[in-house]
Amino acid sequence: MEIREVAVVGLGTMGAGIAEVFARAGIGVIAIEADPQALRQGLGTLDASLSRAVSRGRLAAGEQAEIRARVRPAAAFSEAAAVDLAIEVVPERMEIKRQVFAELDRVCGPDAILATNTSSLPVTSVAAGTRHPGRVVGMHFFNPAPVMRLVEVVSTVLSDQAVPAAVAALARRLGKVPVEVGDRAGFVANALLLPYLNHAVELLAARYASAADIDRAATEGMGLPMGPLALLDLIGLDTSLSILEVLHAEFGLPRYCPAPLLRRLVAAGRTGRKAGRGVYSYGDGQPAGADSGPAGLAGAGAPDTVTLIGRGDEQESSFASVLASAGLSVTRNPAHPSDLVVIVAAVGQPVLPAALAAGRGDQAVGVHFPGGVKEEGLAELVRTSLTTDATMAAAHALAARLGVSVVQAPDRPGFLVAALLYPHLADAVLMAQQGYADAADIDTAMTLGCGYPRGPFELIDAIGAAEVLAGLEAMHTAYGYPGFAPPLLTEHAAAGIGFATAVRAGR
Ligand code: CAA
Numbered sequence: 359m360e361i362r363e364v365a366v367v368g369l370g371t372m373g374a375g376i377a378e379v380f381a382r383a384g385i386g387v388i389a390i391e392a393d394p395q396a397l398r399q400g401l402g403t404l405d406a407s408l409s410r411a412v413s414r415g416r417l418a419a420g421e422q423a424e425i426r427a428r429v430r431p432a433a434a435f436s437e438a439a440a441v442d443l444a445i446e447v448v449p450e451r452m453e454i455k456r457q458v459f460a461e462l463d464r465v466c467g468p469d470a471i472l473a474t475n476t477s478s479l480p481v482t483s484v485a486a487g488t489r490h491p492g493r494v495v496g497m498h499f500f501n502p503a504p505v506m507r508l509v510e511v512v513s514t515v516l517s518d519q520a521v522p523a524a525v526a527a528l529a530r531r532l533g534k535v536p537v538e539v540g541d542r543a544g545f546v547a548n549a550l551l552l553p554y555l556n557h558a559v560e561l562l563a564a565r566y567a568s569a570a571d572i573d574r575a576a577t578e579g580m581g582l583p584m585g586p587l588a589l590l591d592l593i594g595l596d597t598s599l600s601i602l603e604v605l606h607a608e609f610g611l612p613r614y615c616p617a618p619l620l621r622r623l624v625a626a627g628r629t630g631r632k633a634g635r636g637v638y639s640y641g642d643g644q645p646a647g648a649d650s651g652p653a654g655l656a657g658a659g660a661p662d663t664v665t666l667i668g669r670g671d672e673q674e675s676s677f678a679s680v681l682a683s684a685g686l687s688v689t690r691n692p693a694h695p696s697d698l699v700v701i702v703a704a705v706g707q708p709v710l711p712a713a714l715a716a717g718r719g720d721q722a723v724g725v726h727f728p729g730g731v732k733e734e735g736l737a738e739l740v741r742t743s744l745t746t747d748a749t750m751a752a753a754h755a756l757a758a759r760l761g762v763s764v765v766q767a768p769d770r771p772g773f774l775v776a777a778l779l780y781p782h783l784a785d786a787v788l789m790a791q792q793g794y795a796d797a798a799d800i801d802t803a804m805t806l807g808c809g810y811p812r813g814p815f816e817l818i819d820a821i822g823a824a825e826v827l828a829g830l831e832a833m834h835t836a837y838g839y840p841g842f843a844p845p846l847l848t849e850h851a852a853a854g855i856g857f858a859t860a861v862r863a864g865r
Pocket of ligand 1: 504
């Protein structure tokens with residue numbers, strides 16, 4: 359099955375990106391787009407992306423012209439008669455997909471592969487409506503397609519075995535890494551990513567944390583390339599909402615049930631970057647207010663004396679050294695007068711009991727360092743129901759004096775970073791437990807599809823299964839959500855074995 363020429367149907371952002379990927383690999387592309395304005399826009403996206411590559415010195419100007427010449431715009435499906443593969447990248451509505459596939463089925467030769475870039479609709483239903491369902495597969499790219507290296511290759515119970523194998527080989531030829539999976543809503547990456555993004559919207563709606571802090575928790579606290587709310591704006595809130603609806607219909611779990619705020623933002627036309635407004639507003643392409651600090655807390659002076667309360671762990675001793683080197687006077691005795699009481703917190707353990715025990719709940723704030731106390735690390739400032747605004751202001755001023763980047767979180771299990779991350783890790787464990795994909799494929803999907811520096815299982819191994827489990831158990835106790843206690847994680851925590859060890863051992 360040699361692929362020399364392909365058709366890309368639909369030239370929106372993803373279609374234009376996919377056309378670029380094929381053309382860059384030396385493959386001729388027939389770009390089918392019936393709407394002349396959409397065609398112009400799509401070609402504009404392609405040109406802008408190639409020009410940016412040239413201006414960054416990643417592509418020679420001559421190559422740009424050659425790549426561009428490989429893309430032939432067309433308005434009619436009949437132009438795809440001789441292609442070896444056609445991929446549709448049209449809106450995520452089954453009736454539109456079916457129409458496109460009926461046309462492709464009619465015009466393409468019987469050996470041509472027909473692929474859908476659907477991110478969540480059943481590939482099987484698309485295939486079943488065609489004359490040769492064996493040649494229909496999912497070929498799912500990630501946004502921005504020229505950059506993200508993952509391609510999910512989705513086969514159905516109707517697929518001819520050679521077809522997904524040929525598409526996986528093609529993905530490698532494009533410089534991508536294929537992960538081959540069966541036909542289940544959201545495949546690997548979206549089934550994990552979308553509930554996490556949805557959860558971030560729930561946290562925002564509940565005023566659990568500010569948008570900027572939620573995003574900073576992901577980037578600075580977990581090392582992810584983008585925060586979940588900024589990522590929603592990139593993917594499109596409308597697209598994300600439709601994927602969540604499909605996931606919710608398929609799996610029924612509350613984590614997939616779209617957050618009401620997400621629905622309202624979509625209804626208001628705030629669909630993300632493409633609309634100039636989503637969770638954030640984009641005047642000149644930059645989100646507005648992403649760096650705004652906590653409201654009403656400016657102007658407080660940094661404390662000079664701090665009462666430090668902890669459990670005698672490493673975070674406490676490291677933080678005590680940081681305070682001492684910054685010239686602060688530190689006492690361990692809550693009865694001594696001081697400007698601020700700082701309680702060094704641990705995930706899964708509330709701050710409030712220690713604040714009450716200190717007898718100065720109004721002056722007490724928790725601090726937690728998700729990645730340990732280190733330079734350029736992130737600290738979570740934990741506000742209990744007794745902490746006053748003045749205390750929070752002093753805590754922020756202290757962080758500024760120490761040069762520590764902070765996010766603010768309520769005194770709830772997981773604070774902010776783990777509250778966002780651990781359920782996401784639990785979803786990944788659940789997926790492996792269900793046998794849909796193994797730990798290695800899930801890690802590949804999330805690193806190459808979403809730019810994670812480490813996949814969910816590598817993260818669990820780095821944090822420690824027992825630690826993640828303890829955090830999840832605290833959330834499970836607080837919220838009662840069954841997905842927060844996956845047995846596979848309990849097994850790993852009990853046995854003290856990492857997932858990488860299990861993968862190597864072929865378990
Ligand atoms: N098109 C083409 N190239 C692009 C691009 C675009 N839209 N956006 C960025 N790039 C290129 C840049 O030109 C740059 O290339 P060079 O290194 O060759 O110069 C490179 O990508 C890095 O870009 P920047 O330096 O501008 O920005 P960055 O380092 O912040 O990276 C990012 C941007 C690649 C988008 C990064 O933030 C990232 O990986 N984000 C996560 C994206 C993600 O999760 N995508 C998956 C979404 S889910 C999905 O798509 C599935 C679905 O079905 C909904």
